[in-house]
Structure formats: C-alpha cells, structure tokens
Amino acid sequence: MLVPEIPIPAVVELARQAESLGYRRVWVPDEGLATRDVMVTMAAIAAATSSIEIGTGIVNPYSRHPALTAAAIASLDELSGGRAFLGLGAGGSLTLGPLGVDRPRPLIHVREAVEVARALFSGDVVNINGETLTLKSASIAYGRPDIEIWFAGRGPKMLHQAGAIMDGVLLEFLHKPSLGNAIRTVRAGADSTGNRPTLCYSTMVITDPQRLEQVRPHMTYRLVDSPFAVKESLGITEDHTAAIRAAMADGLDQAAKLIPDDWVEPFVIMGSVDECAAELKLLRDQHSFDEFMLVVADMEDAATIMAEVAEVLERV
DSSP, X not given: OOOOOSOHHHHHHHHHHHHHHTOOEEEEOOOGGGSSOHHHHHHHHHHHOSSOEEEESOBOTTXXXXXHHXXXXXXXXXXXXXXXXXXXXXXXXXXXXXXXXXXXXXXXHHHHHHHHHHHHHTTOOXXXXXXXXXXXXXXXXXXXXXXXXXXXXXXXXXXXHHHHHOSEEEEESOOGGGHHHHHHHHHHHHHHHTOOOEEEEEEOEESSGGGHHHHHHHHHHHHHTSOHHHHHHHTOOHHHHHHHHHHHTTOHXXXXXXXXXXXXXXXXXXXXXXXXXXXXXXXXXXXXXXXXXXXXXXXXXXXXXXXXXXXXXXXX
C-alpha cells in the first residue's frame, strides 16, 4: 500500500520498484484532501508499469459517487491493459472528517455501491432507486465484467456482508488477537451465499525497532475507528478516544504523542527478518489467508522497507 502523501512521481517510482521486487498488487488509498488524488496517482502508476495490479485501497461511496468511481476504475483497467481492481469501504475519519461528510447507513451504501459497480462493469444499463443510490439509464461502454471488487473494513456486519458478496476481503491493520474472529465472520458470510472471496491480511512489518515511531501516527485514526471490543481489550476509554480525535486536528504527529507502545504492538509484525517471517508464517498457517499486503508507514523510507519485507516474504 503506497500512500500518495509524497509527490506523484515519487510514488510512481516506488510502484516500479515494488513491481521489480515481485509484489503482485499496489493499493493506493483515497485519503481525500490529506494526499494526492487517488485516481490521478493510479493512472500515473499504470502508465509506468507493466505487470503489477493497481487498485484503490480504499475508496468510499460518500466522497465519490460509486458510479463515477466505477467509471474511473474501468478507465484505469483500459489504460493498464486489464490490471485494475476496485477496493471499497465505508471510509474513515481521516478522509471524511475534513470534508464534513457523515456516513449514514454504511452497510447498505457499500452493498449498493458494489451492485452498481458490477452492473456498470458488465455493460448493463443501470436503473436503480435504492436506499442510498439512484441512477437513471446509467451505463459505460468500456468495462470488464470480471474486474475484482474488494472490501476493507473492521465491523462484523460489514465483514459478514463482504464475505457474502465481494471478490476479495482485505483484513487491514487488525488487532492480531481479533484476526481469527474477523476471518471466521468473513467465512460465515461467504458460506451463506456460496461465495469464495480471496482473503488478504495486511499490516506493517517492522524489522528495525526505531521504525515503531513511523507507525505511531497511523495508529491514531485506526484506533479511534476500531470496534469497541478492541478498544476495551487495550484499555482505551471514551476519554482517550476523544483526546486522540481532538489532537488529530493539529496533525497526526501531535496525536501520536497520545499512543503508547502497548497500543501499537498488537497490530504489527515486529522483530528480526527471521522472527517476522516466522510470525507471518504462523498467522498464515493458523488462519489460511491467501495474500499478504504490506502497509508502508513512512513513504520517505518506502524503498528500504519494501526490500526488507520482500526478504521476509521469501522466508515465509
């Protein structure tokens, strides 16, 4: 996952390096005003690479109309020669907060966004008067019916629905003791419809203890958006959440001062190259996920991190 918080040409060069290291996908998050535009960044990556798959990690159905998102992904797929995928989620406070956008009925909104995207990718003329979306004789003529649609999120209802309807489910930066429950929830949803989504586990891999400081700012919005049970297990109270959220208005680095180590360590894989490989192998064997996605904490150090973690993955 490459966050376009640095100039787009630098993100493109990192994507080229990821491709040369053997990474299969590059995920580009839509963080609203906090980063460069996700669609422009992905188009630049597509033009500069030849084999790596490219998709949103993630885009929400509130700040971008799902039909326009589907059109953008279909356009990216055409530009890249069939390498695009769509990653959807309900969005978080980092993206939607500065825009003043609420998240009403996220479960339904995500489901209807998937229905719209699939229909448009298939070339259908879409007429829908849904609970969250309305389209009238909408269509695109350049889609591919089998463009993968992924979900990323944490809530149990969302994960159950994702298992039932999505092509893939990204379990990104979850509290590790909760990973088994999340995967069981996804599989229960899959069993309810006979769906078989690809499962991808994702977190940061830290082979240098000093890099823990790179992670801390990114724990701020993740912790405030975490389920109650996770907060309770870590001892995070409503007062803690309110204080972190308030500090985020002054920047993530300021809010990071409120995040102790013991709130970070249960979310990451940390140790020597061999120790990280052993833990990742253990998690894979325990939970049988299909893919692993590396979250890059510090884009200025991304080339080194990608190379180090490529070595970790070779040993799994």
